[in-house]
Amino acid sequence: MADAIYTETDTQYGPIGRVLDALSKAFAIAAGIVLTVLAILSLVSIIGRSAFAMPVMGDYELVQIMSAVAVAMSLPFCQMVRGHVIVDFFTHNCPPKINRFMDLIANLLLCLGAFLFAWRNAVGLMELRKSGDASMLLDIPTWVGYVPFILSFALLGCTALYSAWEDFTGERK
Amino acid sequence: QEVTLKVHHFLGPQAPQHAAVLAPWCDKLAKESNDKLKCQIFPAMQLGGTPPQLYDQARDGIADVILVLAGYAANRFPRMEVFELPFMMTNAEATSRAAWDYQETLAKDEFAETKLLATFVHGPGNIYTTKKKIEKLDDFKGLKLRAPTRQTNKLLAMMGASPVGMPVPAVPEAISKGVIDGAVIPYEVAPAIKMNELVKHTAETDRSYNALYTAVFLVAMNKAKYDSLPADLKKVLDANSGGEVSGMFGKAMLAADAPAKEKMLASGVEINVIPAAELDKWKKASDALDDAWVKDMDAKGFDGKKLLQSAQDLTKKYTK
Amino acid sequence: MSGIEYGLIIGGLMILLLALRVHIGGAMLIAGSIGYYWFSGADPVLSYFKHAAYARFSVYDLSVVPLFLLMGQFATHGGLSKALFKAGNAMIGHWRGGMAMAGVSACAGFGAICGSSLATAATMAQVALPELRSHGYSPRLAGAALAAGGTLGILIPPSVPLVIYAILTEQSIGKLFMAAFVPGIIAALGYMAVISIIARLSPGDAPAGDRFSWGQRLQAIIDTWPVILIFAVVIIGIYGGWFTPTEAASVGTVATAFVAWNSGGLKGRGFLECVYGAAKATGMIFLILLGADVLNVFLALTQMPAELARWVVGLNLPPLMIIFTIIAIYLFLGCIMDSLSMLMLTIPIFFPIIVGTDFWGMELEPKAIWFGIVALMTVEIGLITPPVGMNVYIISSMAKDIPMKEVFKGIVPFLCSDLARIVLLVFFPGITLIALNF
Numbered sequence: 001m002a003d004a005i006y007t008e009t010d011t012q013y014g015p016i017g018r019v020l021d022a023l024s025k026a027f028a029i030a031a032g033i034v035l036t037v038l039a040i041l042s043l044v045s046i047i048g049r050s051a052f053a054m055p056v057m058g059d060y061e062l063v064q065i066m067s068a069v070a071v072a073m074s075l076p077f078c079q080m081v082r083g084h085v086i087v088d089f090f091t092h093n094c095p096p097k098i099n100r101f102m103d104l105i106a107n108l109l110l111c112l113g114a115f116l117f118a119w120r121n122a123v124g125l126m127e128l129r130k131s132g133d134a135s136m137l138l139d140i141p142t143w144v145g146y147v148p149f150i151l152s153f154a155l156l157g158c159t160a161l162y163s164a165w166e167d168f169t170g171e172r173k
Numbered sequence: 174q175e176v177t178l179k180v181h182h183f184l185g186p187q188a189p190q191h192a193a194v195l196a197p198w199c200d201k202l203a204k205e206s207n208d209k210l211k212c213q214i215f216p217a218m219q220l221g222g223t224p225p226q227l228y229d230q231a232r233d234g235i236a237d238v239i240l241v242l243a244g245y246a247a248n249r250f251p252r253m254e255v256f257e258l259p260f261m262m263t264n265a266e267a268t269s270r271a272a273w274d275y276q277e278t279l280a281k282d283e284f285a286e287t288k289l290l291a292t293f294v295h296g297p298g299n300i301y302t303t304k305k306k307i308e309k310l311d312d313f314k315g316l317k318l319r320a321p322t323r324q325t326n327k328l329l330a331m332m333g334a335s336p337v338g339m340p341v342p343a344v345p346e347a348i349s350k351g352v353i354d355g356a357v358i359p360y361e362v363a364p365a366i367k368m369n370e371l372v373k374h375t376a377e378t379d380r381s382y383n384a385l386y387t388a389v390f391l392v393a394m395n396k397a398k399y400d401s402l403p404a405d406l407k408k409v410l411d412a413n414s415g416g417e418v419s420g421m422f423g424k425a426m427l428a429a430d431a432p433a434k435e436k437m438l439a440s441g442v443e444i445n446v447i448p449a450a451e452l453d454k455w456k457k458a459s460d461a462l463d464d465a466w467v468k469d470m471d472a473k474g475f476d477g478k479k480l481l482q483s484a485q486d487l488t489k490k491y492t493k
Numbered sequence: 494m495s496g497i498e499y500g501l502i503i504g505g506l507m508i509l510l511l512a513l514r515v516h517i518g519g520a521m522l523i524a525g526s527i528g529y530y531w532f533s534g535a536d537p538v539l540s541y542f543k544h545a546a547y548a549r550f551s552v553y554d555l556s557v558v559p560l561f562l563l564m565g566q567f568a569t570h571g572g573l574s575k576a577l578f579k580a581g582n583a584m585i586g587h588w589r590g591g592m593a594m595a596g597v598s599a600c601a602g603f604g605a606i607c608g609s610s611l612a613t614a615a616t617m618a619q620v621a622l623p624e625l626r627s628h629g630y631s632p633r634l635a636g637a638a639l640a641a642g643g644t645l646g647i648l649i650p651p652s653v654p655l656v657i658y659a660i661l662t663e664q665s666i667g668k669l670f671m672a673a674f675v676p677g678i679i680a681a682l683g684y685m686a687v688i689s690i691i692a693r694l695s696p697g698d699a700p701a702g703d704r705f706s707w708g709q710r711l712q713a714i715i716d717t718w719p720v721i722l723i724f725a726v727v728i729i730g731i732y733g734g735w736f737t738p739t740e741a742a743s744v745g746t747v748a749t750a751f752v753a754w755n756s757g758g759l760k761g762r763g764f765l766e767c768v769y770g771a772a773k774a775t776g777m778i779f780l781i782l783l784g785a786d787v788l789n790v791f792l793a794l795t796q797m798p799a800e801l802a803r804w805v806v807g808l809n810l811p812p813l814m815i816i817f818t819i820i821a822i823y824l825f826l827g828c829i830m831d832s833l834s835m836l837m838l839t840i841p842i843f844f845p846i847i848v849g850t851d852f853w854g855m856e857l858e859p860k861a862i863w864f865g866i867v868a869l870m871t872v873e874i875g876l877i878t879p880p881v882g883m884n885v886y887i888i889s890s891m892a893k894d895i896p897m898k899e900v901f902k903g904i905v906p907f908l909c910s911d912l913a914r915i916v917l918l919v920f921f922p923g924i925t926l927i928a929l930n931f
């Protein structure tokens with residue numbers, strides 16, 4: 001599992017790369033803040049229900065929405081630092097040029113998929129607004145959670161496209 | 174031409190909604206169509222998505238037929254929520270029939286996006302508690318109880334309990350360790366979440382009195398799929414949907430309560446019946462919920478009072 | 494066409510995509526979507542995409558995953574690894590090979606508050622590797638002990654792969670965590686036994702360290718109190734039913750954040766690095782989850798897993814043959830794939846087979862939990878087997894002078910202890926299920 005290890009590196013990005021890097025980092029920070037708030041909310045709910053017989057109304061729904069948002073907003077950063085795992089067993093003896101070409105295709109596919117999801121989520125949002133779907137206890141409209149999803153998938157698409165560009169020019173690795 | 178319907182729902186294959194409602198219904202479709210109209214039932218959200226999304230899955234054709242709890246897609250079917258109000262239901266069969274007629278006459282547009290096949294309710298909800306025996310209204314004070322729907326949460330709060338929101342699978346552990354003092358559900362699912370082993374008391378309301386609460390299930394079909402059926406199969410489907418069938422489904426749900434209750438008794442759970450005189454007090458304590466719902470409907474541009482009255486009248490009409 | 498045929502064709506497409514370096518989540522997503530489209534046409538697929546991501550990411554029980562990842566980051570930055578190693582070293586460092594055993598025990602301790610093997614290996618390597626080297630341990634043994642010890646990050650609960658398994662099979666996260674506990678301890682003891690044997694056979698690899706006074710030992714143990722407290726709150730809280738797993742992870746996250754802040758680990762870029770690390774891991778895991786979701790919907794539509802399960806059960810193979818075949822498949826896949834992707838890919842197919850087969854007359858729930866632990870133990874071996882062994886990569890990337898080949902050579906005895914443990918767990922399910930009786 002290629003996870004959990006992150007140390008700041010001084011990757012040199014071009015102007016577009018710098019913008020995408022800053023944006024995906026901002027999304028990652030927002031995700032971290034949402035998660036921290038979620039953790040504190042759960043704590044308050046536990047204390048409320050065990051000490052005062054007063055749980056936080058709708059804590060279950062809030063956790064669902066907040067963790068979904070945090071997860072979605074983590075996606076672009078993961079791509080920006082090329083954190084998604086691949087099986088490079090079959091190709092690690094290939095010439096770097098060929099591997100770069102395959103990575104280019106893979107990143108283009110991810111880009112396509114991400115934009116597809118951004119578009120479909122936007123359609124879903126419109127329908128949810130029309131139907132008035134909402135959470136059970138707090139009446140939070142469901143479409144609200146789709147806004148960060150659309151933005152995150154769109155940004156994921158952009159970062160994947162940028163990675164493909166890096167593969168094309170050979171600027172990285 | 175042979176047609177296989179993809180039937181999707183959120184419960185396990187052992188649940189009565191699967192085993193006693195959908196499966197027999199599918200068998201009947203197959204039999205009456207000479208095996209030309211069959212189902213493939215996908216339980217437990219196997220086709221993806223979340224339970225609240227089921228209704229839209231029928232609309233979009235991800236599944237051909239779905240079964241969903243109307244209350245999951247909160248706000249989607251506001252008028253239908255009337256049957257979730259406390260002390261609305263007489264018995265599951267009659268109330269299921271009433272729910273069908275009610276939506277046909279007063280709430281049809283809420284279901285315009287699909288071909289609605291049936292509406293039904295589960296058996297009367299009971300109160301299961303670990304330590305404290307519930308006999309009167311005062312006994313609710315300070316009890317931490319898990320409730321299933323928005324209306325039941327409000328109901329418990331009004332009666333003095335503190336409702337705790339948690340996912341159903343978490344209920345057994347939470348009860349066994351005293352995080353909550355009990356839960357509110359019908360008999361039929363109680364053994365499935367081990368209530369027979371975990372609680373000591375069950376408070377059942379006098380069955381001659383209206384039930385404490387119930388919840389509405391919808392069986393809905395994708396419109397295009399229905400339209401695409403050849404005339405003979407349409408006929409089979411028409412014969413197996415509507416008020417009659419809704420009543421039958423409600424009856425099946427009620428029937429599933431009996432063996433589950435037996436299980437509770439066999440495990441030594443004490444069942445006490447709250448008498449009608451006491452229930453009068455409970456009803457009074459929760460009447461404000463009806464008023465709040467009426468007001469909410471008025472605000473949405475409907476005649477709340479008329480809706481509530483019609484639901485009550487229809488239920489009475491089908492109750493023998 | 495039968496479900497199995499559909500499954501084979503799309504499975505073949507997916508393997509092709511994987512071999513062509515498509516991201517694992519992406520490969521599942523593409524193969525699954527093509528299969529879904531092929532089976533049902535474009536409209537249902539496009540409709541399904543509208544809500545698939547939100548449905549997958551908003552599963553309540555899955556919210557523990559990003560929380561455990563953030564918690565692991567805070568623990569890593571909080572310097573808790575150092576206290577753990579010190580305590581282990583104070584107690585048994587003077588034995589022959591004791592310092593390496595202390596490293597393993599510290600890995601086990603760190604695993605108790607961290608849900609990830611890589612983070613455990615990386616953190617402990619930072620702390621213990623220089624100490625081991627300066628006390629004359631051979632690079633081969635030092636690197637291998639920590640690479641193997643790192644797998645305890647996942648074998649000892651909390652454990653992200655177990656959460657995923659619990660959700661895929663609808664089992665209780667709390668019970669799986671409890672069940673993992675004893676096998677996790679056995680794993681740690683097994684690694685220590687291996688070190689002890691090596692120390693005896695080739696004393697040059699593992700000299701003895703300094704002896705500490707009982708006062709120093711007591712102090713060193715006391716210094717690990719945050720780890721003990723956080724572990725107790727999280728695991729006892731979940732198993733005791735006081736909290737849902739999400740709530741327990743929340744408590745753990747806040748507590749480790751406090752420890753990290755208190756020790757100065759969140760100063761400067763510390764907090765940002767925690768958040769970035771958690772985001773990177775979260776993004777990676779959930780892209781795979783999303784891809785697996787699409788693939789699983791396709792598989793459900795074709796009924797391939799059920800057909801396959803019926804077929805395998807119909808072969809009437811001896812149950813042991815079935816379970817050891819599955820283990821062999823995991824060991825093979827583990828050579829080239831990571832553990833989470835393997836579980837997500839195979840559990841929907843293997844689990845129905847396990848459900849349909851009788852093992853020692855076990856009921857469904859104990860069987861599901863037992864299989865979950867066996868599968869977890871097996872897929873985690875992939876972290877230390879060549880050619881793709883992430884823990885070994887980590888160790889050799891942190892100590893540039895230790896060649897990767899050396900670490901892989903040193904790993905072999907640890908692998909033997911892993912295999913022996915798996916056989917033990919298969920034949921004695923009671924070891925796994927013992928914790929459930931309390």
Ligand code: NA
Nearest residue numbers: 604607646651
């Ligand atoms: Na762990």
Ligand code: NA
Nearest residue numbers: 828875878881
């Ligand atoms: Na490997």
